[in-house]
Amino acid sequence: MQKIxxxxxxxxxxxxxxxxxxxxxxxxxxxxxxxxALSSSPVKLVVQFETGSSGQVIWPAVASAFTKxxxxxxxxxxxxTNAAKGGSNLQVLIADGAPDIGLVPLNSSVYTNMVAGKQLxxxxxxxxxxxxxxxxxxxxxxxxxxxxxxxxxxxxVQYYNVLWTNPGAIRASKAVVPSTKKFASIESLIALTxxxxxxxxxxxxxxxxxxxxxxxxxxxxxxxxxSASELDNMFKNxxxxxxxxxxxxxxxxxxxxxxxxxxxxxxxxxxxxxxxTPAQAQALFAAGKSCMYLGISGDVGTFIKAxxxxxxxxxxxxxxxxxxxxxGTSSTLxxxxxxxxxxxxxxxxxxxxxxxxxxxxxxxxxxxxxxxxGGAVPISTTIKxxxxxxxxxxxxSILDYVKRNPVKSGWTSEVPGSVSQAxxxxxxxxxxxxxxxxxxxxxxxxxxILEVRKNGL
Amino acid sequence: MNSVFTKxxxxxxxxxxxxxxxxxxxxxxxxxxxxTNARTAWVFLTPVFLLLFTFLTLPAINSFRxxxxxxxxxxxxxxxxxxxxxxxxxxxxxxxxxFVTFFYSFSVSLLVVAMAAIMASAVSSGIRGGKFxxxxxxxxxxxxxxxxxxxxxxxxxxxxxIVNAILNTIGLGDEFAPLASEETAIYPIILVSVWASVxxxxxxxxxxxxxxxxxxxxxxxxxxxxVWQHFTKITLxxxxxxxxxxxxxxxxxxxxxxxxxxxxTQGGPGFATEILPIYAYKEAFVFARFGTAAAISVxxxxxxxxxxxxxxxxxxxxxxx
Numbered sequence: 001m002q003k004i005x006x007x008x009x010x011x012x013x014x015x016x017x018x019x020x021x022x023x024x025x026x027x028x029x030x031x032x033x034x035x036x037a038l039s040s041s042p043v044k045l046v047v048q049f050e051t052g053s054s055g056q057v058i059w060p061a062v063a064s065a066f067t068k069x070x071x072x073x074x075x076x077x078x079x080x081t082n083a084a085k086g087g088s089n090l091q092v093l094i095a096d097g098a099p100d101i102g103l104v105p106l107n108s109s110v111y112t113n114m115v116a117g118k119q120l121x122x123x124x125x126x127x128x129x130x131x132x133x134x135x136x137x138x139x140x141x142x143x144x145x146x147x148x149x150x151x152x153x154x155x156x157v158q159y160y161n162v163l164w165t166n167p168g169a170i171r172a173s174k175a176v177v178p179s180t181k182k183f184a185s186i187e188s189l190i191a192l193t194x195x196x197x198x199x200x201x202x203x204x205x206x207x208x209x210x211x212x213x214x215x216x217x218x219x220x221x222x223x224x225x226x227s228a229s230e231l232d233n234m235f236k237n238x239x240x241x242x243x244x245x246x247x248x249x250x251x252x253x254x255x256x257x258x259x260x261x262x263x264x265x266x267x268x269x270x271x272x273x274x275x276x277t278p279a280q281a282q283a284l285f286a287a288g289k290s291c292m293y294l295g296i297s298g299d300v301g302t303f304i305k306a307x308x309x310x311x312x313x314x315x316x317x318x319x320x321x322x323x324x325x326x327x328g329t330s331s332t333l334x335x336x337x338x339x340x341x342x343x344x345x346x347x348x349x350x351x352x353x354x355x356x357x358x359x360x361x362x363x364x365x366x367x368x369x370x371x372x373x374g375g376a377v378p379i380s381t382t383i384k385x386x387x388x389x390x391x392x393x394x395x396x397s398i399l400d401y402v403k404r405n406p407v408k409s410g411w412t413s414e415v416p417g418s419v420s421q422a423x424x425x426x427x428x429x430x431x432x433x434x435x436x437x438x439x440x441x442x443x444x445x446x447x448x449i450l451e452v453r454k455n456g457l
Numbered sequence: 458m459n460s461v462f463t464k465x466x467x468x469x470x471x472x473x474x475x476x477x478x479x480x481x482x483x484x485x486x487x488x489x490x491x492x493t494n495a496r497t498a499w500v501f502l503t504p505v506f507l508l509l510f511t512f513l514t515l516p517a518i519n520s521f522r523x524x525x526x527x528x529x530x531x532x533x534x535x536x537x538x539x540x541x542x543x544x545x546x547x548x549x550x551x552x553x554x555x556f557v558t559f560f561y562s563f564s565v566s567l568l569v570v571a572m573a574a575i576m577a578s579a580v581s582s583g584i585r586g587g588k589f590x591x592x593x594x595x596x597x598x599x600x601x602x603x604x605x606x607x608x609x610x611x612x613x614x615x616x617x618x619i620v621n622a623i624l625n626t627i628g629l630g631d632e633f634a635p636l637a638s639e640e641t642a643i644y645p646i647i648l649v650s651v652w653a654s655v656x657x658x659x660x661x662x663x664x665x666x667x668x669x670x671x672x673x674x675x676x677x678x679x680x681x682x683x684v685w686q687h688f689t690k691i692t693l694x695x696x697x698x699x700x701x702x703x704x705x706x707x708x709x710x711x712x713x714x715x716x717x718x719x720x721x722t723q724g725g726p727g728f729a730t731e732i733l734p735i736y737a738y739k740e741a742f743v744f745a746r747f748g749t750a751a752a753i754s755v756x757x758x759x760x761x762x763x764x765x766x767x768x769x770x771x772x773x774x775x776x777x778x
Contacts, residue, residue, distance in 0.1 A: 083723075087742030090530045109529070109745040117531040209636070209725050211743075271615040272634025274726040275642065280614060289616075418744045430727035433639045457529075457745070 040072045043352050046099040047341075048078040048092075050085050054298045054374040055103070055155060055339070061373035066359050073352060083211070086110055086417055094119050098346035100353040104152050106142070106338035109418050111152065112457060114342065120151040121343040121350050126358050135363070135380040139337050142414075152340035153361045155369075156376035159297040159333040159398055160410055161220035163204070163320040164304075169291045173199035181401060182330035183323035186259055193268040193291065202270035202290035207278025212412070214432065215425040216294060217260055217322060219410025220331040224324030225259075226252035235414040240453045248446040249439075252325075257431065257438035259325045264432040274429055279303075286313035292320075297333075300394045301375030319398065321405075333402060334410035337379060363387075416457060423448045517758065523751035530745050541752035550728070550736060551753070558732040561643060561718075562711035565650045570704045572651065573658035578692050580659075581666040582684075591663070598656035606720030609649045610636060639729035642722055646730060650717055654710075658703045665699040666692060698772045705768035709761050733757050 047063065049055030056079075063075035078099050080089050086108030093102040093114060104111040104120065114120045127133040127150040133140040136154075143150050165177055175195040183189045193203025207213045223231055230246035234253075237244050247253075263269075270281065270290055285293035286307035295303075307313035322331040341360070343353040359365045366378040367387045375392045377399060391399070412421040427444055430436040436444075524541055526534035545551050576594060580587040597605065612619045615634045625631035635641040669692065677691050693700070715734040718724065724731035724739070731739075733753060741750035 084742075087745075090742075090745070094531050109743070113529045113531055113745055116529075119531060209722060211723060271632050272637040274638070275610070275634055275636030275722070276614065280611070284617075422739070422743045426725060426727045429725055430639065433726050433729075435639055435727065 038070075038351055038355060043073045043349055045073060045075045045101065045349055045352055045356060046078055047075055047101045047356070048080055048089075048099040048103050050103055050339075051079045051081055052302070053082075053339070054301050054370075054376050057301065058155060058369040058374040058376070062356075062360050062365055062369035065365070065368045066356055069359075070355075073356075075356070090114065093344045094346060096346055098344040100343065100347040100349050101341050101357060102344050104340055104342040106152060106154075106340050107413055107415065107417050107421070109416060109457065111340070111342070112416050114344070115145055115151050119345050121345060121347070121354065122149040122151065123153060123343065123354060123357065124148075124150050125354065126150070126153055126361060130358050130362065132361050132380070135382045136337075137381050139335070139379075142337065143340075152342045153357045154337040154340045154379045155360075156298065156339065156374060157379055158336045158339065158376065159402065159407065160216055160336055160413070161322055161331065161334050162295050162297055162299070162398065163322060164285065164293045164295050164299065164317040165320055166201075166285065166288060166291055166315055167318050168315050169196065169199075169201045169288060173201060173291060175291070177318065177320050180330075181320045182405075183320065184330070185327040186262055186323050186325075187327070189323050190263065190266040190268055193266070196291035197267070202284060203268045203292065205270045205281040205285045205290040205293040206273050207276055207281045208269065208273035208429065208432070209275050210278050211425055212421055213278055213281075213294065214260075214428045215412050215421050216334075216410070217263075218256055218424065218428065219334050219412050220322045221259055221325050222253065222256045222411055223408040224326060224329040224331055225256045226250075231408070231411070234411055235409070238415055238419045238449055238452050238457070240456075244449075244453065248449060249442045253445070254438050254442045256325050257428070257441050260428060261431055261438055274433060282307070283312075285317075288313075288315060293317075296336075297395055297398050298374070298376050300392050301373075304394075305375065305392075317394070319394070319401075332405055332407045333398070334413060335402075335407045336410065336413045338413055418457060419448060419452050520751050520754050520758070523747055524755045526748050526751075528747040530741075530747055537748065541748040542756075545749055545752050545756070550731075553728060554731055554733050554736040557643065557730060558712055561647060561650075561730075561732055562708050562714070564647045565654065565711045566704050566707035568647070568651045569654045569658045569707050570662075570700055572655050573662045573703070574693070574696070574700060575688075576655070576659045577662035577666045577696075578688050580663055581669075581692075591660070594659050595656035597653045600653070602653065602716040603720045605649065605653050606717050609645065609652075610721045613645055636722060637726065639726050642726060642729045646718055646721055649721070650711065650714070653717070654707060658707065661703055662696060662699060665696040669695050701768060701772045705765065705772075709765065712757065712761060 047059055049059050059077060063077075067073050067075060080092070080103055085103050086105050087110065089103065090110045090113060092098065093104070093110065094117075104114060127140065127143065132153070133150075139154075139157075143152060143154070145151060170177060170192070173192075173195040175192045177192070178184065178188075183192075189204075196203050222234075226234070226246065230250070230252060233242065233244070233246040234248075236242040237246065270276070270284060273281070276284075281290075281293060282295070282299075282303045284290050286303065304313065304317065321333060324330050341357060343350055343357065347353050360369065361379065363378075363380050363383050366380050366383060367390070370376050370378045371383070371387060371390050375395055377391070377395060378388075388399075389396075412424070424441070424445055427436060427441040431438060431441050523534065525536060525538055527537045527540075528534050576590070580590055584590075611617075613621075613634070613636055615621055615632045621631040621633050624633055635645045673691060673695075674687065677687050682690065712732075713734060714732065715738065718730050718732055718735060719738075722730045724735040734757075737750040737753040737757075740746045740753065
């Protein structure tokens, strides 16, 4: 009888069969254990989302579909305000009573600190086993951390810097939005708002007293004034490990700030905009009193839907994009995947929380929640066309535009807020108020970057 | 308390069974309390001390510990000595924030005390509708500060705000937007804070005004004092200790004020209305620098303790006069 390493073929076959059986048993056991974690005993999950955001309509829809599949699960909601989500929410998410799924905006110190402090549960299983990574495509790279793990799942793709337009007001002002939806120059945007003002409308409504909205315009216009490599360096150079090859005092950044100052001096915004919240600016636009409003694609499922339903908005808006810094260039919409959710280490139902996030980010979950309930662009690129057709026409038109005009990420979307938005936003407000020059704003931003490179976040 | 202790001391058994507590009526004078009463006193005082320890001393100790540490909001504290204080003083934002805080707090406190004193004096002198005014003037103080802030920030919006609507009817236009300018944003906040705070001060000062003996008022009027002289020579001097206390309280409350300004401007435009608590809040919850936030809080705390002590001394000397 032929022997292998001195063991008969029959014995080898026997050992192999036993090994196989043992393997199957072990695999079966681990499967059983995994399922045991998702037992049928009653479970209560607490999910946190931002008040007044699309999460408020998306999550209840997802929860309803999920609990139908898993009747032993009940889902409750906790809310967090826009002001708290990137700051004080950290204390909520690391406390003993933390929600099972928490809002962790990717560009916030909450996310950065929780990842650094290992306070979030690894969600690699969603990105790898459930193939979210391949379904999302390149944007998924931003979610992978230095340790190779994933800690947050995005809700939707929001396109920022959508200039919502009021066709009736623009027509009445005898102005025209370019058919390409791109303003050729800063001057052409100024000319349109001047016509609007002459006709009794406000130009561009914006929530100037918020901690974010004036810096959105910087996000949109900066890529037109700096090279791709400079922009890429600006995304990363807050880390001391990245060589500082693009300074904020360089001409591209200063030119962008100067363009914002020019727009401010030309009075394109509504009267008193630095004292108004985004909600007040939205109300002005919805009431038909301004020609434009600076918003995001997600507005379709939130304020536009609500104002239309309430009868306070009786027109269907169009949209355009901001001009580039240099005449002849045009800005792009800026995609943001950063409204994301993680599972805090303090969650008492981590397995079920991961299961819910897995469903939330699945093509089915995205269709139920993000598309149908939220009217927002899903994160997955593999969703069936028939389901994408369920998106509101306005959102579909934005998606069509994006297909023809590739988008570029915004600086404040990519860089942690404590280095970017929280620093630059009040400085731009000061510049628009006339107390700082573009060069001074740029210098202060540069100082902050140098400080963070030296001392860390 | 002193009078109670003194009363007991008068009727108490021999001094050998007494416990002596240091009184503060006269330096060095001791007030006696027998053992049973002392025990009872401690039984009643212990919960208060426990509450004070839990909600005042412990947080104060923790704030100080945090102020000499680096902490991003989670994980262990890293001792950094006086670095946070050095940073706060060197960054240059502190002086601006201190100025805004003091300008805001001083203006509000002064206006509140002045208006409350006038209103209290008017009601106390038997002005028509006094009872109605007592209720009406206190109403703004009951409303939640966030609601008050939202109401007024909406009212001050150009074109749509009620303030502009009123201004427009009297021919002043409807484009008044004080919250949108760095130069003017603090003033509406001061006025709204006065509006919301004057009710409480009014009620306290009314109590003080009404405790002035009627004989004094009558004597003053018989001597030919007019209303203004009566107010400045009789009412104000007699309610001075209460005025000082109310001024100090209002000042402390507004130095620590957060809600009104946060809800109206979030410290903006730029940094125009960024008072110390907002500066500390942003350091902690926007920049995740809890150490520097605690350092700011400790500095404010020390200042307020000194202010409180000074005010108490002044108030006491006012009372003795």
